Amino acid sequence: MADLLRLTPDGLYCEAGDFHIDPWRAVERAIVTHAHGDHARRGSRRYLCSREGAGVLRLRLGPATNVTPVEYGEARTLRGVRVSLHPAGHILGSAQVRVEYGGEVWVVTGDYKTAPDPTVRSFEPVRCHTLVTECTFGSPLYRWPDAGAEFAKINAWWRANRSAGRASILMGYSLGKAQRLLGGVDPGIGPVFLHDAVATMTDAYREAGVVLPLATPVANAPLDTDWTRALVIAPPGVEGTSWMRRFRSFSTAFASGWMALRGARRRLEADMGFVISDHVDWPALLGAVRESGAERVRPTHGFTKLVARYLREQGLDAAPLETPFGSEEEGTG
Numbered sequence: 001m002a003d004l005l006r007l008t009p010d011g012l013y014c015e016a017g018d019f020h021i022d023p024w025r026a027v028e029r030a031i032v033t034h035a036h037g038d039h040a041r042r043g044s045r046r047y048l049c050s051r052e053g054a055g056v057l058r059l060r061l062g063p064a065t066n067v068t069p070v071e072y073g074e075a076r077t078l079r080g081v082r083v084s085l086h087p088a089g090h091i092l093g094s095a096q097v098r099v100e101y102g103g104e105v106w107v108v109t110g111d112y113k114t115a116p117d118p119t120v121r122s123f124e125p126v127r128c129h130t131l132v133t134e135c136t137f138g139s140p141l142y143r144w145p146d147a148g149a150e151f152a153k154i155n156a157w158w159r160a161n162r163s164a165g166r167a168s169i170l171m172g173y174s175l176g177k178a179q180r181l182l183g184g185v186d187p188g189i190g191p192v193f194l195h196d197a198v199a200t201m202t203d204a205y206r207e208a209g210v211v212l213p214l215a216t217p218v219a220n221a222p223l224d225t226d227w228t229r230a231l232v233i234a235p236p237g238v239e240g241t242s243w244m245r246r247f248r249s250f251s252t253a254f255a256s257g258w259m260a261l262r263g264a265r266r267r268l269e270a271d272m273g274f275v276i277s278d279h280v281d282w283p284a285l286l287g288a289v290r291e292s293g294a295e296r297v298r299p300t301h302g303f304t305k306l307v308a309r310y311l312r313e314q315g316l317d318a319a320p321l322e323t324p325f326g327s328e329e330e331g332t333g
Contacts, residue, residue: 004099004106005132007321012108012132016101017081019048021108024324031083033110034094035060035175038324048076050085052121053093055204056175072121088112089123090278091176092205098126107292108132113277114284115147119183119210120176125291132321133289135302136279136333137257144257144281150274151184157253157272158189158231167227167250171270174235175201176278179212181233181255184276187213193221195234195243218246239269257281257333277333289316 005014011023019029026043033039035049035056047067049057054069061067070076072095075084085095090111097108107128114123154170161168170185172178174197182192182202192215194202199217206212218232227247238244239252257277258264264273280288289297289311296317299307304320311318 004101004104004130005108007323012321012323014078014081014099014101017078017083017099019078019081019083020044021097021099022110029078031085031097032057033088033097033108034091036091036111036173039110048083050093050095052208053091053095055208056092056201059200059204060175072124086126087121087124089114089117089120092120092179092208092210094120096124096126098128104129106130106132107294109134109288111136111279112288113280114288115144117147117180117278119179119205119212123288125288127293129294130296130298131289131292131294132298132300133285133307134279135285135299135304135307137277137281138285138299138303138307140282142257142260142277142281143283144260144277145275147184147276150255150276151186154181154184154253154255154274155186155189157251158185161251162190162229165228165249167247168231169238169244169247169250169252170231170233170255171236171239171252172233172255172276174198177255177276178202178233178235179205179210180276180278182212182215183210185213185231187215190229190231191216191225193218193225193230193232195232195238197235198233236268279333 010025010027012021020027021031022039023030029046030044032049051069075082082100084098088094088096099106105128107126111134158168172181178198194215251271253272254270255274255276259273259275297311298321300321300323308318308320
């Protein structure tokens with residue numbers, strides 16, 4: 001029996017339903033797990049995504065993009081193939097894709113995390129025969145600390161910088177990570193400002209009903225702003241650019257799963273690194289595999305060989321599914 005989903009030059013393809021999931025080239029019909037640029041590419045004729053994610057997807061792809069939003073759990077039938085989307089817990093609107101045909105059920109996780117996060121709908125395990133799972137941090141080296149403890153460290157760093165007369169520049173990807181950071185810091189310490197790219201995505205989160213603390217776009221800050229009291233949330237791309245000059249004296253930090261390894265912080269030349277990730281770590285990945293009940297697992301974009309080997313040792317049919325998915329820029333994990 002042929003696989004229900006297979007790789008083609010355009011991406012992961014369901015021939016029976018004639019659709020692609022997160023294609024990396026323009027196709028007729030694309031089902032999109034979430035709006036990060038390595039999963040949502042421009043040019044396809046039609047897109048299907050979760051209703052919660054439709055706003056940010058249109059922001060990324062353009063307002064004229066033909067997007068069909070569906071509720072989580074709402075089934076659509078495409079040429080006899082039953083398709084539904086289920087919460088992935090990664091960013092706003094992120095979804096796992098459940099595909100059912102001829103008695104076979106496949107689930108494509110997209111990027112996901114199982115840890116609690118008040119800015120997104122929580123991950124929901126979906127039972128299946130075959131699981132295509134991301135494994136960005138699929139190594140025993142990656143085990144996330146308690147997020148509350150990491151946010152306490154961020155707040156302490158911010159307070160110390162304020163006392164020393166330095167602005168605090170906290171970097172995380174503009175869609176997803178930045179909003180999680182805004183939702184987790186203590187706004188009682190001082191004013192919070194956002195890079196324009198972060199502010200745009202934060203507005204989309206608010207429009208989707210996500211409650212976040214007050215924050216001001218940097219572009220709207222008064223000329224006499226005392227930056228030494230401020231926390232500024234910005235994308236990693238601002239590091240070393242002229243945009244940073246306005247803050248004069250400042251300390252920089254990255255929030256990412258990659259910060260679990262000391263060498264990553266040194267490579268990014270940040271003063272501090274905080275281990276906050278929007279992906280599953282090693283224990284959560286293995287837990288998600290168990291909860292899916294899958295007999296076959298196809299790990300993709302990450303430590304694919306390591307994860308496949310480990311799962312084979314546990315008695316599962318596991319083999320890497322190599323795709324070009326990955327982080328859009330440093331520090332996004």
